[in-house]
Amino acid sequence: MKHYAVAVIAGDGIGPEVMAEGLKMLKAVSEIHGGLAFETRSLPWNCQYYATQGRMMPENGLDILREFDVILLGAVGSPEVPDHVSVWELILPIRRAFQQYVNLRPIKLLKGLESPLRYKRHDDLDFMVVRENTEGEYSNMGGRLHPGTPYELAVQNNVFTRYGVERIVRYAFKLAVETGKTRVTAATKSNGINHSMPFWDEIVREVSLQFPQMDTKLYHIDALTAYFVSRPESFDVVVASNLFGDILTDLGAAIVGGLGLAPSGNINPEKTYPSMFEPIHGSAPDIAGKGIANPIAQIWSISMMLDHLGHRELGKLVLDSIEAVLVEGKVRTPDIGGSATTRELGGAIREQLYRRGG
Structure with a gap:
């Protein structure tokens, strides 16, 4: 029996709702x-924790996480806590401390869905975005001077190191090779x-010389960004800096159906530290507690986690099960044209998983 230790940070808003379905899927994968x-441990680190403790995670939080194989994140954020607090005190420290320098996001139109780009087919919308995840425009360098005065100023420095750029660009090229692709596009x-x-x-040009094919x-x-809309079929692997990758992937999610369908992996390719997998939709406080959040992005992130752990056949089985439910078209949450609850859609995907893997 192979054991994996999984840290679970369900977070805020719809995070616990979609995470519940993700964990049920993980149990089903184990049974099949x-x-x-998968030995899971839930960690109550969220904005409510911040309200009582004055921080998003305990002082030794990173030491606690270091002992796990992988991390599953639901969503973080609350109207009561500024985003620069919730993100910068939980998500970004994890990404940086564990050298999760790859943010990997599939831009894929799932079978059974139609893109807002009505003239584009499923084969036209199937590529990967590799976003640099630990430096660039989101580096914590800079500050404010003379606050509260007419000459107050703010400086935010972008930090690009040769080491950081080379490793993310090389990862993108290697990903293209491993997946049988032929095109790498850099923003x-x-x-x-x-x-x-x-x-x-x-650096992009230098690294490309090592991959002449x-x-x-x-x-x-x-x-x-315009080409993402007008000719998405021209991309296989796109590599971008932290800010550019962030913008491109939200646009990418929009053209394949919305944020509720968009997973991501914060990956340490060397597996020296745990990687973290999450949906990109955020905590969605406007629908939190209503039981209608789409759990597909969370479940798809588990598929990506299985790929990372070396169980690609299981990752594919999870993704195939998601698509089978969408093709059938009977069980959908409101964001994709249905009236099903989070639990109902999660249950339908698990039923497909058992049917296909049993």
């Missing part, structure tokens, strides 16, 4: 396989950001 055991803005982006471009292109971010 017969040789895997830039070197015509407007005259130091960090030319540096990024130079790849069709490598650099596009300015404004043009690239």
Whole structure:
């Protein structure tokens, strides 16, 4: 029996609701396989914890997480706690301390769904975005000066290191090779950001020389966002800096059906530290507690987790089960045109899993 220790941070808003369905799916995967055991531990680190403790996780929180194989996150955020507190005191410290320098997000139109881009088919919308996850525009460098005065100022520094850029770009090329793809596209803005982006471009070109079989292109971010809409079929693997990748992946989620369908992995490829898997939809306080949140992104993130752990056949089984329910079309949450509850959709996906894997 192979055992995996899984830290569970359900978080805020709809996080606990979708996480409950994700954990049921994880149990079902274990039962179907017969040789895997997922030992989960729930950690109550969220905005309510912040309200009582004055911090998003305990002082030794990273030490606690370091002992796990992987981390499952639901969603973090509350109207009562500013986002720069909830994100910067929980999610970003985890990503950085555990060198989760790859944020991997599939942009895939699932079978059974139609894209808002009505003229695009499923084969047109199936690529990966690799986002640099530990430096770039979200680096905690800078500050404010002369607060409360007419000459108050704020400085936020972008930090791009050769080490950081090289490893994320190389990961993107290796991912293309491993998945049988032929195209790598890099986002830039070197015509407007005259130091960090030319540096990024130079490293992309240097690394591309090691992969001469790849069709490598650099596009300015404004043009690239337009191409995501007008010609998404031209992409296989897209690599971008922290900010650009963040924007592109939300757009990518929109063109394949919405944030409720969008998973992500914060990955430490070397597996020196635990990686973290999560939906990207946020805590959605407007629908929290109503039982109508879409659990697909959370369940799909578990599929990505299984891929990362080396169980790709199980990851595919989970994804196939999601698509089978969508193709059938009987059980859907309101965000994708139905009236089902979170539990009903999660249960339908598990039923498909047992049917296919039993």
